[in-house]
Amino acid sequence: MRLLRQLELGFRDTDILSVVAGVGDPGAAVSPESFRAVYSKHQDVDLEEKARELLRTNGACRIAMEIRVEWNARLKTCAGRADYSCKLISLNPRLCDHGATEIDRTLRHEIAHLLAHFRAGHRRILPHGIEWQQACRDLGVADEERCHNLPFPVCERVRRYLYKCPNCQCEFPRVRRARRAVACLECCRAHNGGEFDARFRLRLVSIR
Ligand SMILES: [Zn+2]
Ligand SMILES: [Zn+2]
Structure with missing residues (x-):
């Protein structure tokens, strides 16, 4: 099985998979039409x-x-x-x-x-x-925090799995265990032109 590699954004929610490179399950593909519609x-x-x-x-x-x-x-x-x-x-x-x-x-x-x-x-x-x-x-926002802390309602599903980027230390709580190699998008962008980079692969730090 080929590895599907994903890059992930580090804000509050980690169900947002921003960049998916490589080859994955064809059933998961979204047509350009439905993508635009949604x-x-x-x-x-x-x-x-x-x-x-x-x-x-x-x-x-x-x-x-x-x-x-x-x-x-x-x-x-x-x-x-x-x-x-x-x-x-x-x-x-x-x-x-x-x-x-x-x-x-x-x-x-x-x-x-x-x-x-x-x-x-x-x-x-x-x-x-x-x-x-x-x-x-x-720009007049001297006290801005690194990861946004916005008052968005938190998803009801419990995020049991906590992942962390070994580079920027951003945390990525997830509902499910990551089945594929997932890397921090911000670090991949900053250091590898937005491509998947194993150095920034998220590490599972705790399960609750
Ligand atoms: Zn930012
Ligand atoms: Zn990072």
Whole structure:
């Protein structure tokens, strides 16, 4: 049996498998049509303008030109995501239930990822390392936490299995035991161009 490798996001919820590389069960494949039907996305020009302004005032004019901000229902319980290569910030529509402050904070958290990346150039940085922390200070969210702590309702299913990234130490509670090699998406992005990297394979640290 060939190994299906997965990369996982480190926010609160780990049922979000962001990148799946390799070959898996063909029955699990989702057609592009149904994918589009389930995961609606839409652009937010007002937030884009805000992001552009924040990047500009922090000296990142080049990426300010390219930035896009979208609402993406695919994020489920993950609050936001920043993709530097696409200059794209995705926000969870469920943030709208938590008011403008929470939206603004999440937007700035994600902009900080882009700003830190921009400033670092080709130098590799940790997703929530000192460069990101500095960017947060510059963007007015100095006390931003590394992993989002949003008031999203927690899934009722008990997450018995706690996994941890050996590199960034982010925790990944899971309902089920991982049957495949799963790695931390943020670390794979930061150090291996977003490809699966066994160095960041999640380790099971506890079962309750
Ligand atoms: Zn982050
Ligand atoms: Zn990690």
